[in-house]
Structure formats: structure tokens, C-alpha cells
Amino acid sequence: xxxxxxxxxxxxxxxxxxxxxxxxxxxxxxxxxxxxxxxxxxxxxxxxxxxxxxxxxxxxxxxxxxxxxxxxxxxxxxxxxxxxxxxxxxxxxxxxxxxxxxxxxxxxxxxxxxxxxxxxxxxxxxxxxxxxxxxxxxxxxxxxxxxxxxxxxxxxxxxxxxxxxxxxxxxxxxxxxxxxxxxxxxxxxxxxxxxxxxxxxxxxxxxxxxxxxxxxxxxxxxxxxxxxxxxxxxxxxxxxxxxxxxxxxxxxxxxxxxxxxxxxxxxxxxxxxxxxxxxxxxxxxxxxxxxxxxxxxxxxxxxxxxxxxxxxxxxxxxxxxxxxxxxxxxxxxxxxxxxxxxxxxxxxxxxxxxxxxxxxxxxxxxxxxxxxxxxxxxxxxxxxxxxxxxxxxxxxxxxxxxxxxxxxxxxxxxxxxxxxxxxxxxxxxxxxxxxxxxxxx
Amino acid sequence: xxxxxxxxxxxxxxxxxxxxxxxxxxxxxxxxxxxxxxxxxxxxxxxxxxxxxxxxxxxxxxxxxxxxxxxxxxxxxxxxxxxxxxxxxxxxxxxxxxxxxxxxxxxxxxxxxxxxxxxxxxxxxxxxxxxxxxxxxxxxxxxxxxxxxxxxxxxxxxxxxxxxxxxxxxxxxxxxxxxxxxxxxxxxxxxxxxxxxxxxxxxxxxxxxxxxxxxxxxxxxxxxxxxxxxxxxxxxxxxxxxxxxxxxxxxxxxxxxxxxxxxxxxxxxxxxxxxxxxxxxxxxxxxxxxxxxxxxxxxxxxxxxxxxxxxxxxxxxxxxxxxxxxxxxxxxxxxxxxxxxxxxxxxxxxxxxxxxxxxxxxxxxxxxxxxxxxxxxxxxxxxxxxxxxxxxxxxxxxxxxxxxxxx
Numbered sequence: 001x002x003x004x005x006x007x008x009x010x011x012x013x014x015x016x017x018x019x020x021x022x023x024x025x026x027x028x029x030x031x032x033x034x035x036x037x038x039x040x041x042x043x044x045x046x047x048x049x050x051x052x053x054x055x056x057x058x059x060x061x062x063x064x065x066x067x068x069x070x071x072x073x074x075x076x077x078x079x080x081x082x083x084x085x086x087x088x089x090x091x092x093x094x095x096x097x098x099x100x101x102x103x104x105x106x107x108x109x110x111x112x113x114x115x116x117x118x119x120x121x122x123x124x125x126x127x128x129x130x131x132x133x134x135x136x137x138x139x140x141x142x143x144x145x146x147x148x149x150x151x152x153x154x155x156x157x158x159x160x161x162x163x164x165x166x167x168x169x170x171x172x173x174x175x176x177x178x179x180x181x182x183x184x185x186x187x188x189x190x191x192x193x194x195x196x197x198x199x200x201x202x203x204x205x206x207x208x209x210x211x212x213x214x215x216x217x218x219x220x221x222x223x224x225x226x227x228x229x230x231x232x233x234x235x236x237x238x239x240x241x242x243x244x245x246x247x248x249x250x251x252x253x254x255x256x257x258x259x260x261x262x263x264x265x266x267x268x269x270x271x272x273x274x275x276x277x278x279x280x281x282x283x284x285x286x287x288x289x290x291x292x293x294x295x296x297x298x299x300x301x302x303x304x305x306x307x308x309x310x311x312x313x314x315x316x317x318x319x320x321x322x323x324x325x326x327x328x329x330x331x332x333x334x335x336x337x338x339x340x341x342x343x344x345x346x347x348x349x350x351x352x353x354x355x356x357x358x359x360x361x362x363x364x365x366x367x368x369x370x371x372x373x374x375x376x377x378x379x380x381x382x383x384x385x386x387x388x389x390x391x392x393x394x395x396x397x398x399x400x401x402x403x404x405x406x407x408x409x410x411x412x413x414x415x416x417x418x419x420x421x422x423x424x425x426x427x428x429x430x431x432x433x434x435x436x437x438x439x440x441x
Numbered sequence: 442x443x444x445x446x447x448x449x450x451x452x453x454x455x456x457x458x459x460x461x462x463x464x465x466x467x468x469x470x471x472x473x474x475x476x477x478x479x480x481x482x483x484x485x486x487x488x489x490x491x492x493x494x495x496x497x498x499x500x501x502x503x504x505x506x507x508x509x510x511x512x513x514x515x516x517x518x519x520x521x522x523x524x525x526x527x528x529x530x531x532x533x534x535x536x537x538x539x540x541x542x543x544x545x546x547x548x549x550x551x552x553x554x555x556x557x558x559x560x561x562x563x564x565x566x567x568x569x570x571x572x573x574x575x576x577x578x579x580x581x582x583x584x585x586x587x588x589x590x591x592x593x594x595x596x597x598x599x600x601x602x603x604x605x606x607x608x609x610x611x612x613x614x615x616x617x618x619x620x621x622x623x624x625x626x627x628x629x630x631x632x633x634x635x636x637x638x639x640x641x642x643x644x645x646x647x648x649x650x651x652x653x654x655x656x657x658x659x660x661x662x663x664x665x666x667x668x669x670x671x672x673x674x675x676x677x678x679x680x681x682x683x684x685x686x687x688x689x690x691x692x693x694x695x696x697x698x699x700x701x702x703x704x705x706x707x708x709x710x711x712x713x714x715x716x717x718x719x720x721x722x723x724x725x726x727x728x729x730x731x732x733x734x735x736x737x738x739x740x741x742x743x744x745x746x747x748x749x750x751x752x753x754x755x756x757x758x759x760x761x762x763x764x765x766x767x768x769x770x771x772x773x774x775x776x777x778x779x780x781x782x783x784x785x786x787x788x789x790x791x792x793x794x795x796x797x798x799x800x801x802x803x804x805x806x807x808x809x810x811x812x813x814x815x816x817x818x819x820x821x822x823x824x825x826x827x828x829x830x831x832x833x834x835x836x837x838x839x840x841x842x843x844x845x846x847x848x
């Protein structure tokens with residue numbers, strides 16, 4: 001029997017991707033076997049995509065330090081070394097060219113002619129300024145699937161609005177719908193946790209797959225608008241529908257739920273900051289909960305008799321549950337309650353996820369050798385699902401800036417060595433793998 | 442021209458609640474023929490979840506269900522009965538994809554596991570969406586939106602210090618998992634269509650969270666790189682500059698600021714509003730963007746400047762100077778927002794029982810084509826007879842199935 005190839009083997013994607021959503025999108029397709037070529041520039045370092053030191057004063061910032069191997073920010077090639085970069089750029093290739101000058105752009109044109117997909121998630125104005133809009137690229141390659149994933153969309157009043165994921169999440173209502181249930185709930189900032197990058201990246205990956213599906217059917221390329229705001233709004237559908245149907249303006253529910261009681265985060269015994277989450281959606285789960293903790297008298301009170309009355313008396317319920325969980329280990333609570341079918345899980349931090357029995361049994365973390373970019377050997381968060389016949393894995397370590405120039409220029413585009421040398425001499429393509437300036441304004 | 446990208450795909454959905462139905466909604470909204478199999482008499486449990494129109498529970502009036510099941514067909518089928526299994530297998534012969542989200546082992550016990558279905562249709566893609574995956578010590582554990590947040594690895598760092606960790610809003614992680622399952626299933630569909638090999642997709646909600654972008658993967662790797670955990674902290678601590686990057690109150694709500702060194706001069710221009718003298722004073726007041734001793738002072742200046750302006754005014758003013766500031770919208774603000782109205786984002790869908798109102802639109806769009814994603818969610822069993830006829834069953838057969846409780 002012939003070996004079954006990965007789902008997207010033979011598909012080539014050129015990507016001008018930034019920050020989180022873009023790299024996350026092509027990471028999914030690279031994992032599925034597509035050849036993803038990141039097209040980068042060495043003329044400036046995009047600080048959010050390839051983090052490094054911007055300014056002497058930031059060196060001491062723990063939030064930056066913690067993302068580097070051994071907290072080392074002195075080693076050369078710092079832009080290859082942040083966890084923020086490495087965690088979403090394996091299985092990909094990197095090449096560098098100067099897209100701002102015609103000769104560099106011509107190299108890009110020759111690459112696009114050899115690609116199935118072009119993906120980008122820059123500000124709309126950036127792509128317009130570079131002259132890389134759909135009409136230009138589709139003239140170069142009519143079979144090209146062109147997926148753009150800016151903040152909003154390729155049209156409308158906010159087309160040119162600028163903002164990071166965090167801004168857009170505020171605009172689409174997530175900031176309003178999360179946080180503790182106080183009057184100032186939107187100000188409970190979740191640093192660095194942005195739902196929009198996850199939804200925007202994943203939706204853009206689905207867009208590329210649909211574009212390829214369309215092309216297989218029609219032999220034609222297409223333009224797909226995967227504006228990030230549009231991708232995250234559907235995830236808050238209940239709150240939106242409550243407004244469109246009932247004109248009710250929902251606020252945050254904190255850690256509660258519309259349907260469940262109890263539903264909360266409870267402290268556990270032991271080291272500081274250990275918590276367990278417990279949810280009972282219905283009578284069956286509540287009965288399981290009571291039985292699991294050996295039916296103490298407090299559970300038999302009138303106010304906890306029905307699901308509705310428990311919902312009404314959640315604060316009282318929480319006091320009793322808290323008193324019980326405080327005397328137990330977080331994993332112990334999970335094992336006690338899950339045996340009786342009650343949704344209960346410890347709040348896992350990064351360290352816990354490495355040691356969790358389920359994560360280990362599923363082999364989620366994978367070993368990656370990063371010695372070539374001075375990061376040693378580490379375990380990496382791996383694949384998000386499992387295929388029975390085409391198992392995915394981390395095949396290629398995170399690509400270093402310009403690491404695959406040779407391959408892309410020679411093998412993919414088909415340039416001669418003389419041509420490469422000539423273009424390199426004029427800095428249209430760059431043989432080096434370092435930024436010309438390490439600081440961005 | 443009206444065109445649906447996935448109009449040559451047929452999906453059998455055996456799913457309930459959120460993640461599975463959202464995965465299949467993606468197929469349906471982009472044109473696939475999605476046949477949703479529901480339990481006779483009761484249907485998908487999501488039919489009984491809030492919000493309801495007028496707050497009156499009714500299986501055809503749950504906003505959550507109506508949104509998650511647009512453009513699908515519903516048939517009722519008792520998968521416990523022999524005849525029901527036979528009909529299911531006949532359906533599978535004609536399908537490209539089966540998506541199910543029963544507890545692990547249920548489909549096998551019904552005699553409808555992948556091992557059986559693959560023999561009926563070797564090109565079949567079967568996706569099993571489960572809480573923790575089809576194997577492992579947590580295989581049979583229960584899960585909720587809250588506990589899904591808990592096992593992601595990012596919740597521990599969400600919220601304020603000295604408070605309990607807090608989850609993300611509403612049920613968004615079940616939706617995100619459903620979207621991820623759609624990508625996983627589409628990938629397998631490529632193997633099926635272009636290599637002639639179907640396959641089985643073992644999809645775990647926990648893994649979909651663990652590997653997700655940003656705090657998901659980045660901070661796990663950061664910990665392994667440096668030994669440092671991300672802990673809940675005052676947002677000011679993670680500022681690397683004195684430019685505001687938090688949510689601040691204003692006249693009628695809140696706005697979200699975002700800092701970036703490149704935007705600092707524009708930000709000062711915005712505060713000065715064309716007044717050169719004031720601009721100069723600001724430069725003198727804040728000579729060093731990186732002097733964090735002046736962080737509180739800088740944020741106070743911003744607050745004073747913005748507190749008597751509305752969130753819409755602030756956003757418009759900031760964007761004029763290309764400063765990334767956006768308002769914090771409530772669901773009402775969002776639905777009434779001019780941008781999403783102008784791009785026709787909302788879908789106006791009429792349902793025979795529930796009525797007509799707006800639904801969230803498509804996540805990605807094809808500007809060259811007109812898509813048609815406005816068929817309402819099906820009534821329970823609305824298409825049973827239609828689908829059975831397509832499979833070759835006659836009117837009398839259908840009558841018999843009804844009498845025996847098969848459908």
C-alpha cells in the first residue's frame with residue numbers, strides 16, 4: 001500500500017504574517033503538511049511577531065524575560081528565540097526579500113507564481129502601500145487563493161482602523177462579557193489573553209481550506225475576506241441573540257453560568273494559588289456531587305432542594321463548597337467528583353499541563369531540538385487533534401529569519417546562483433539572517 | 442452570483458449542545474448539506490437552553506439553538522433501534538463526513554463506530570469531538586465551559602491578583618473548539634477527496650485549548666524556556682512604556698487603549714489636538730517613553746483628557762490620529778454599530794415558529810460571490826420524510842418507521 005500523505009502535502013503557501021493570529025493560522029496548515037513560506041523583511045524587526053529587546057529599559061521587564069530560553073536576551077539572533085515566536089512557527093520556512101523596491105517585488109512575483117495560496121494579516125493600508133492587493137496577485141497567478149485577515153474587513157467604515165486583538169475584542173463585546181461581576185468589570189484586564197487571535201487565526205485557516213476546496217472544484221483562485229472582528233463575534237452568540245430577540249443587554253456573569261448551579265472556582269489546600277472549578281448543570285450532577293462528598297447535612301437544606309433554588313442561592317452554596325474544597329488537594333477534588341460524573345477540574349497553570357496525566361497519556365508535548373538557534377532542547381506544546389492515518393507532528397523546528405532563502409530562491413523560484421548573487425549584492429534579497437537595525441522606532 | 446463553496450459536501454451530524462453543532466454550522470453556512478440527527482421527541486439538548494424568545498422555554502425558540510443550527514436539515518432517528526441503525530448506515534454510504542460528540546465509546550456500543558462505518562464507506566471522514574479525547578485516564582470525565590477554561594492552562598493567569606482566576610466570556614471556548622474541529626475535519630476531507638482515503642479524527646476539547654494561540658501555547662513554552670509562570674497581576678506591571686494600554690472609563694462607558702512605542706508621537710499629537718504649545722508641554726512632561734516612574738502620571742493625563750468624552754467620540758478621535766483605541770461595546774452597542782451594519786454583517790433570518798431577528802454573520806466571506814446562509818434552523822424532524830425519500834424509502838416505509846418509534 002502506498003504511504004498516505006499528510007492532508008495538504010503538495011500545497012504551497014506564501015505568507016506575510018504578523019503578531020499572533022497570522023502565524024497561528026498558517027501553523028495549522030503547516031502541521032497538516034502544507035509548505036508554508038514566510039516572506040519576511042530584514043529592514044525592520046516586527047516587535048510583536050519576532051520579539052526581542054527594543055530598548056535597554058525593557059530588558060528588566062519580567063514579562064519579556066520569561067519568554068526567552070534561560071532568560072537569555074544577549075545571544076545573537078534574539079528574534080529567533082522568543083517563545084512567543086517559536087510556539088507558532090514550527091513546520092514552516094522563512095525567506096527574506098525587500099518588497100518595497102521593484103526588483104525585490106519581482107522576486108516575490110516569481111514566488112507567487114509557484115504558490116497555491118497567499119495569506120496575510122497586516123493592516124489594510126500596509127498591503128495597499130506595498131501594492132500586493134488581490135487584483136495585482138491574481139493577475140500574476142489566476143489560480144491563487146488569496147486570504148486576507150486584517151482587523152476588520154476589506155470594506156466598511158472601519159476598514160482602515162488600527163488596533164491589536166485586544167482593541168477589537170473590546171469593540172466586539174468580549175471585554176464587556178468577561179471579568180468579575182462588578183460595576184467596573186471591563187477593567188479587569190486579562191493581560192495577553194486574546195480570544196480574537198485564536199478565533200481569527202483558526203477562521204483564516206478554515207478560509208484557506210475552503211479556498212483550496214473551491215479551486216479544486218473550479219480550477220480558479222478566489223479572494224477571501226477573513227477580517228478578524230467578524231470571526232470572533234459568533235462566539236458570543238447567546239449574548240447577541242438575547243439582545244436581538246429580547247432587547248436584553250447582558251453583562252458579565254463572572255465564573256457563573258446561565259444554566260448551572262453550583263458553578264464556581266474554589267480554593268484548595270496546599271501551596272498558594274491552587275483552585276478547582278466545579279459545575280453542576282442539572283439535578284443528576286448535583287445528586288452526584290452530594291453523594292461524592294458523602295451527603296453532608298448542609299446539602300439537604302430547603303434552599304438547595306431544586307435546581308432553580310440552588311441557582312437562587314449560589315452565594316450560600318459557594319460558602320459550603322469552599323469550606324469543603326479548602327480541606328482538599330485540587331486534583332483530589334477532581335478525582336472525588338468526577339467519579340460521580342460531576343464536571344470538576346483543577347485550574348492548571350503552565351507547569352501543571354506538562355505533568356497532567358491526560359496530557360501525558362495523549363502525548364501532547366513534543367521534543368524539539370532548538371540548538372541551532374541557541375535554545376537547547378525543549379518540550380513544545382504540540383498538535384491540537386489526532387488523525388488516524390496521517391498523524392501530524394513537529395517535523396521542522398521554528399524557522400529562523402531567512403533560514404530557507406537558498407531553498408526558496410533556488411528550488412522554488414528556480415534562480416541561478418549568479419542571479420541570486422546579483423540580487424543579494426543590491427540587497428533585494430538578503431543572504432544574511434540578521435536585521436539591519438535591531439530597534440524599531 | 443449565488444455560490445456556496447462547500448455545496449459538494451454532505452455531512453451527517455450526530456451532535457448536541459455547542460462545540461459539535463458549531464463545527465457543523467460552519468459546513469452548513471458555507472453550503473454543505475448537513476443532516477442533523479436528533480433523538481425522536483426530544484432532539485438536541487440545546488433546544489432547551491437559554492436565551493428563549495420572551496424568556497418562555499420552547500424547543501423551537503432557543504436563541505442558542507437557532508443560531509447554532511442554521512442551514513441544516515433535521516431528521517429524527519432512534520439510533521438504539523435496529524431499523525434506525527440501518528437507516529443511519531444507508532445515510533453514511535451517501536455522506537462525506539460524520540461528526541459526532543457522544544461520550545467516547547457510545548458510537549462503538551451502538552455498533553456505529555468508525556471501524557464499522559469505514560467498511561460501509563472507505564472514503565468517510567469521521568470526527569469524534571469529546572471532552573478529553575477517545576483515550577487516556579480522563580476519557581470518561583465530565584466537562585463544562587468553566588472547567589474547559591480551567592484545563593486550558595491560561596485561566597490561572599486570567600484576572601486580578603488576590604482574586605480567584607476567572608474564565609473568558611460566555612461560552613466562547615466551546616465555540617472556538619467547534620471552529621477548530623471544523624478545520625480538523627476539512628483537513629481530513631482533503632485526504633479523502635484527493636487520496637481516496639477516509640480517516641478518523643480524534644478531537645479533544647482540552648487539547649484544542651492547550652494548543653491554542655497566545656496564552657495557550659506561548660506561555661507553556663515560556664515556562665519551559667525560563668521556568669517563569671505567568672501569574673495574575675496588575676496590568677500596569679506588564680507595561681514596558683508609559684503609554685496607556687488598559688481599559689479606562691470615559692463619559693458613557695469604557696475604552697481600550699493599546700501601547701506601542703511607534704505610536705507614542707501620534708498619541709501625544711492626539712492629546713494636544715493641534716495645539717503646538719500643549720504638544721511641547723507634553724514632550725517636556727514626558728521626555729522618556731520608557732521612564733516607568735511616570736506611568737501613573739501618564740495614565741492620569743490620559744484619563745483626564747478622555748473622561749468627559751463619549752466612547753464613540755474617543756474612538757473616532759484616536760483613530761483620526763492612528764492611535765489604537767477602541768470602545769468597549771455591550772451587545773447593544775455591537776448590534777447597533779455602524780461598521781457592521783454597513784458591511785451587512787448581520788443575517789436577518791426568519792424562522793417559522795420563532796420569528797424574524799438578527800443573527801451573527803459569517804466569520805469569513807467571499808467578496809466575489811453572494812453567499813446564501815439565511816435558512817433558519819430546522820424544526821425538530823422537519824426533514825425526516827424528505828431525507829428518507831432521498832434514500833429511497835417510500836411513504837409506507839416512513840409511516841411504519843413512525844409507528845415503531847424509529848423516527
